[in-house]
Amino acid sequence: MTGNTLLYLDGVTVSFDGFKALNELSLVLEPGEMRAVIGPNGAGKTTMMDVITGRTRPDTGRVVFGDATDLTRLDEPAIARLGIGRKFQRPTVFEHLSVYDNLLLSLAGDRNPRFALWAKETPRERARLGELLATIRLGDDRERPAADLSHGQKQWLEIGMLLAQEPRLLLVDEPVAGMSDAETAETADLLREINRTRSVVVVEHDMAFVRALGAKVTVLHEGTVLVEGSIDTIQNDERVIEVYLGR
Numbered sequence: 001m002t003g004n005t006l007l008y009l010d011g012v013t014v015s016f017d018g019f020k021a022l023n024e025l026s027l028v029l030e031p032g033e034m035r036a037v038i039g040p041n042g043a044g045k046t047t048m049m050d051v052i053t054g055r056t057r058p059d060t061g062r063v064v065f066g067d068a069t070d071l072t073r074l075d076e077p078a079i080a081r082l083g084i085g086r087k088f089q090r091p092t093v094f095e096h097l098s099v100y101d102n103l104l105l106s107l108a109g110d111r112n113p114r115f116a117l118w119a120k121e122t123p124r125e126r127a128r129l130g131e132l133l134a135t136i137r138l139g140d141d142r143e144r145p146a147a148d149l150s151h152g153q154k155q156w157l158e159i160g161m162l163l164a165q166e167p168r169l170l171l172v173d174e175p176v177a178g179m180s181d182a183e184t185a186e187t188a189d190l191l192r193e194i195n196r197t198r199s200v201v202v203v204e205h206d207m208a209f210v211r212a213l214g215a216k217v218t219v220l221h222e223g224t225v226l227v228e229g230s231i232d233t234i235q236n237d238e239r240v241i242e243v244y245l246g247r
Contacts, residue, residue: 010026
């Protein structure tokens with residue numbers, strides 16, 4: 001590992017009732033990098049995210065973030081405070097609140113829900129919220145209840161809620177599942193824009209979407225890295241074709 005490493009998984013193994021969900025998994029992510037992670041069901045993608053965010057403790061191995069912090073020694077809230085945000089496949093937003101108030105509640109800092117909804121935000125916070133609304137393509141929907149958004153817009157709102165917490169690393173799990181083609185293309189643009197200022201890891205099955213990200217691809221199989229490279233390298237690799245893509 002070098003000083004130019006944001007995240008380093010070093011020989012991580014996780015077993016569930018004798019089944020190795022991760023098997024000596026090692027992976028390096030550089031600052032400012034976007035990485036797409038693909039692989040068949042059961043390859044270990046979700047378990048990898050769980051280990052990074054502290055939901056699952058590995059049997060062996062280290063997960064080193066930033067300045068040599070071993071994430072395996074920390075709980076989920078501590079890892080989130082370090083600057084790792086995770087978006088799960090199903091969006092979780094406050095349905096009865098407006099888009100704006102969802103973002104307001106999520107701003108980094110000491111904002112409990114009662115304070116956030118009754119106190120006036122500062123000019124600096126208003127400016128930040130305006131930036132977030134523009135980034136997630138919801139500027140015209142700021143006063144709409146989150147319940148009224150489309151599935152894709154709810155995904156964007158949740159991404160915005162994570163960005164409001166100023167993460168250094170954003171983990172995104174199957175963001176375009178259930179989206180229209182137009183929303184899928186917009187989401188690729190959104191993640192590329194986010195990647196200008198922070199690192200992003202995307203777990204996804206949609207290969208056209210992975211190609212649109214223009215990112216390095218890691219293929220997991222049986223809990224370890226099968227191959228890494230560009231999307232063209234991956235799609236022409238005989239091992240990947242055999243275990244995942246098919247012919």
